[in-house]
Amino acid sequence: MSASQAGAPSAPASAAQTHAHVTCPFCGLRCDDLEIARSGQALSVTRNGCDKAKAGFERPLTAAQPRVGGKTVSLGEAIAEAVALIKKAKLPAYGGLATDVDGMRAIMSIADKSRGVVDHAFSEAQGRNIKVLQTSGYFMTTLTEARNRADLFIIASDVHRFHPRFFERIVCNEKSMFADDPPKRTVVFLGEGYDTSAATGTRIGDVVTINCPTHRIGEVVSALRTLKKGAPLPADTIAGVAKAQIEDLLARCHKAEYGVIVWVPPGLDFPNADLTVHQICEFVKDLNVTQRFAGLSLGGNEGASTAASVCAWQSGYPLRVSFETGAPHYDPELYAIPALIASKQTDCLVWLSSFTADLSPPATDIATVVLGSHDLKLAREPEVFIPVGTPGIDHRGQLVRCDSVVSLPLRDLGRDAGLARTVDVLAAIEAAL
Ligand code: SF4
Structure with missing residues (x-):
């Protein structure tokens, strides 16, 4: 079995072959560390990857003709x-x-x-971001920045369902570009029904779950903005979330050296979801007056x-x-x-x-x-x-x-x-x- 790298000519389909450092096309993360073995026309993911990648690479070829x-x-x-x-x-x-x-x-x-x-x-899902970009602009970070710098992740969509290795590669990495032993990270899940199982490992500190209907995330973020401005909240609970929880989240945001709010546009699938994206982006701007904070939109599948x-x-x-x-x-x-x-x-x-x-x-x-x-x-x-x-x-x-x-x-x-x-x-x- 031979190893092949990008740029090398392909071996004949009859020969077995192992490809290292393969980029996966099956979700927008584009993980580039997969190892794929080929035997004849059959492919198998032999290192890294996820269930979505296995489903994509390993499905059998069917005899299709024009x-x-x-x-x-x-x-x-x-x-x-x-x-x-x-x-x-x-x-x-x-x-x-x-x-x-x-x-x-x-x-x-x-x-x-x-x-x-x-x-x-x-396009409908992507348009939730585009409307905000066109009307008020936003302050976004990249996967690399988030992986290496963030100490607080607020997860505002069911990220693990859309991007199964996001936590493994971006949140739970034990080392960063700047330190072999970087500080622990706080992960806050804001919404409901998310798969939170991937927020584990030595890098993860506090894991907080704030339950609210996904279509009401914008209300909670709006409450964060209200408190940030020093104004009182109109009720003791907002979208079912106690005022104390919202105050605690704001305190965590203020304490963060590099906070990131993450969402997946297709995961915000309800009417006027662009207004939720808008609230998130405006909150990020509010925070950036005195500290570093950013949005991170995934998707791209x-x-x-x-x-x-x-x-x-x-x-x-x-x-x-x-x-x-x-x-x-x-x-x-x-x-x-x-x-x-x-x-x-x-x-x-x-x-x-x-x-x-x-x-x-x-x-x-x-x-x-x-x-x-x-x-x-x-x-x-x-x-x-x-x-x-x-x-x-x-x-x-x-x-x-x-x-x-x-x-x-x-x-x-x-x-x-x-x-x-x-x-x-x-x-x-x-x-x-
Ligand atoms: S998370 Fe899974 S499907 Fe997405 S790019 Fe990585 S390996 Fe592929």
Whole structure:
């Protein structure tokens, strides 16, 4: 068995191979310390990783072929049919967008050429942050800063469910960049129903749980802001949390040398959740008048942070951009693909989903072209299905991390499944448009 590093040519699929320092594409943390063993076309996570990573890397390959109307065709025939549908469309919609940097660049180019709309499947959740950024701004940190400097973590979402190694890699690390024996950390869980099991180990000091309905976190943070300003609270409990608990949390914030409030936008899934993000971000600003404190937004699963970053640097706007007029136009309400489908304003959906089996296209009767993972679940047979490789398994690529400050290189693990790269399929489609 040989060890392979990034940049080395892949061994033949028939040979066994172990890859070290593999970047995982299956959530926005982009852990880059996995060891993956390959035997033939079967992959297994042999070091680090988590259940989500195992589910992603180890799922068996299925024999998927390009299809048109459910019939197996050549890749060229599938591309030709996709081109015909896009050409015929009055307003093509490019959704899902679970792809790598190259795939996203290609879809932006096609959307521009075909005067379509781009919208990631998780734009609604990401929009909770974007609204705050646009209206009042925020003060955010990075995974690396939090890992090495923070002494207080306030966890305001079920982080462990979305990012299973966040605590292991960012909170519970025994050493930091600045000390072999750094001080213990306090972890405060603010919300309800979270998995708190990962907040353990020698680095962890106090673990505090403040139970309140997740949709009322904003009220508790608002109470913290009220007390911070020296004003009285209007009641003895706020969102079911006793005033004494809120005072204790404020005291812990004041005592912290580097506090961080962490949330996951898809975990704040209730109406007007952007107002909760707003309260958190304003509280962070209040604290920063006299001390260091920061927000840390996670998320970015299914290539969401990659799609958002590429869209911003290509068009100048966040996602939900239309090229219908020949120039990019941003509107988070008008260009939401679910709404465009419901109102039949779009007549062709092109759906990219190259990481997991679960990011399925929405149930719709409009013409649908899917560039999907080999085992993508489909509620109905699309007009065109083209199986594509998973970046980080079947081909190299790059993905932006959830804190949007770095993109990580992805590896070809050499299983040689014969799956096309999304960017190559899109380039062929664009060339024929
Ligand atoms: S936490 Fe996320 S990036 Fe890290 S191994 Fe698990 S799924 Fe992959």
